[in-house]
Amino acid sequence: MDLIIGYVMDAARWTLIVLLTWLYPADFTAWPGKVTEVIRADEIKVKHGSKLETVRLYGIDSPIWWETSNSGAGLIEAKLQEEDLLSGETTARTVTPKPYPQGDQALTYTKGRVLDKLVMVQPLPARVEGPWYKPKLHVYDRYNRIIAMVSVEGENLNKELVRKGMAWWYRPFVPFERGFKRLQDLAEADRAGLWAAKNPQPPWKWQGTVIEKLHPLQRGGVSQEKK
Secondary structure: OHHHHHHHHHHHHHHHHHHHHHHOHHHHOOEEEEEEEEEEOOEEEEEEOOEEEEEEEOOEEOOOOOOOHHHHHHHHHHHHHHHHHHHOOOOOOOOOOOOOOOHHHHHHHHHHHHOOOEEEEEEOOOEEEOOOOOOEEEOEOOOOOEEEEEEEOOEEHHHHHHHOOOOEEOOOOOOOOHHHHHHHHHHHHHOOHHHHOOOOOOHHHHOOOOHHHHOHHHOOOHHHOOO
8 A cells, every 4th residue: 555655645746846847947946966965864965056055855864873972962953953843842952962873874875875976856845834825835944955855876865765774754744655654664674774773763763852742743653653
């Protein structure tokens, strides 16, 4: 069933992309660019003409890794802010960074896959404001990132990272993307990447965030994942 729903969602997504490209060509037309930096496994910097864009891969969430405690705190803070956007949490939290098992593996994989390479970036709506009958679509999220599907050498990087066990299906954000779920199930069955560990936790649980407790999409969702 996940396979069928995945195909339906792919078709719906590409139909949306065609429509967005026609209505807002300046914002949602796919563009090529060279990857100059891999911030984390699911976030990269891409040179687009004279501008350097931060691109967050749509639909996935990778383990975080860092080389110093300071940069680690910054990355965790960014993750917490990202998840609080969904949960509605506004209380400031003290962050104690801790490395995620396989986080360095995920980062190394993405670097080897895209760093200094040409990729194709397909932007998706990062924020939607206004009433449903007249929505205002934004290409940048609140952190000035483009949310996108990214392809490298003809392969979809978002899906590849999930299939290789380098990222999770980001269920809190895209519970309807059952195609990502199927890829995650295949990676788990193969014990690929992070699934080689015993009972791995998704990144939003690893740092003890509140997203699954407060956001309505999570009720009966992520909280039901095996511990």
